[in-house]
Amino acid sequence: MNKGQTEIMGLAIVVVLLVIIAGFFLIFSSKKDSGTEEIRETIQTANLMPAILKYSVCDKVTMEEEIRECITSKTSSCNKEDCKVFIKNSLKPVLDAFFGDKYMFTISKDEQDFLEFGNCTGDRILANPYNSGGSKGNRFELNIKLCRN
Amino acid sequence: MLFSKKGDVDLIEMIMVVIVILIILVLVGVFYFKFQKADIEEKTESLTEQRSDVLLSYITEMPELKCSVKAKEEKCLDTIKIMSFNQMYPKADYDTTFGFKSIKVSVVLPETKPGSCNEMFKKDYSNYSLECSEFVIYSMVKPNYKSKSVISTPVSLYYPDLDKYFIGKLTVETYE
Numbered sequence: 001m002n003k004g005q006t007e008i009m010g011l012a013i014v015v016v017l018l019v020i021i022a023g024f025f026l027i028f029s030s031k032k033d034s035g036t037e038e039i040r041e042t043i044q045t046a047n048l049m050p051a052i053l054k055y056s057v058c059d060k061v062t063m064e065e066e067i068r069e070c071i072t073s074k075t076s077s078c079n080k081e082d083c084k085v086f087i088k089n090s091l092k093p094v095l096d097a098f099f100g101d102k103y104m105f106t107i108s109k110d111e112q113d114f115l116e117f118g119n120c121t122g123d124r125i126l127a128n129p130y131n132s133g134g135s136k137g138n139r140f141e142l143n144i145k146l147c148r149n
Numbered sequence: 150m151l152f153s154k155k156g157d158v159d160l161i162e163m164i165m166v167v168i169v170i171l172i173i174l175v176l177v178g179v180f181y182f183k184f185q186k187a188d189i190e191e192k193t194e195s196l197t198e199q200r201s202d203v204l205l206s207y208i209t210e211m212p213e214l215k216c217s218v219k220a221k222e223e224k225c226l227d228t229i230k231i232m233s234f235n236q237m238y239p240k241a242d243y244d245t246t247f248g249f250k251s252i253k254v255s256v257v258l259p260e261t262k263p264g265s266c267n268e269m270f271k272k273d274y275s276n277y278s279l280e281c282s283e284f285v286i287y288s289m290v291k292p293n294y295k296s297k298s299v300i301s302t303p304v305s306l307y308y309p310d311l312d313k314y315f316i317g318k319l320t321v322e323t324y325e
Contacts, residue, residue, distance in 0.1 A: 004162065007162060011170075018173055043206075044302055047209075047302050048303040048316075050224050051225075054305045055258060055314055055315065056315070090258070093257070093260075098318070
């Protein structure tokens, strides 16, 4: 190999090294932070749960009271025929308004699902369950799972 | 002639190599600073959103808006307080606290008639509850703004005249 060829080889190596270094800079500087979005969704679900329980679903009856009555005696404090259908129809619009169709909402008591509705087909991100108030035997859990389809 | 042809060629070769390396370094530098600028702009946007998130939490805890029943604070916003705040705030110093933002609450459940509750409240403060769907807490729009970021969170809304709780959406629009 003559001197000219050696120098060109050296130049080519320098160019390759610079391209590799630039590539590493691009990779590390373009990483997106997805943590902020998850934190925001967690805060949204945490704020929505107490708002749902406080909601005046009918005269002098809160959603918490209606759910409790439905779980314990399968009747509606609002004099509706099917308390489960009434609760679902009352809550679906507000959940759709905040989460579109990418959620699964569950009401459970003593680790048994009482009511579940939603549409999740992909991986789920579990939100923290929210416990209602009341005495030990009367408590139930609300849980919203947000989906990544 | 003192300079040999071979020496001339070597010199020109060396100069060409240095020029090429300089051009490459300049190009790498230009691309690097371009991506750094985009990264900084993205981080600025992210920080603005985080500040808005903090503001959302602050607004839900403001005593001027938060509901309290028999001196006990509850996790909700009082609609009468919202209306009073909106009428009062031009006299107070909230512009430095909030800046160029629009802060609104819209009623999600139950369905109410669309319309501004601020206007309804001015016309008839005893009969606005189901006749409107949007409360404006604060609004200062930036002239000729280029973009705005919007974040929201659910809130419980208390109507003292009905003694009922509705579900609303608190929205903060930040103008940039």
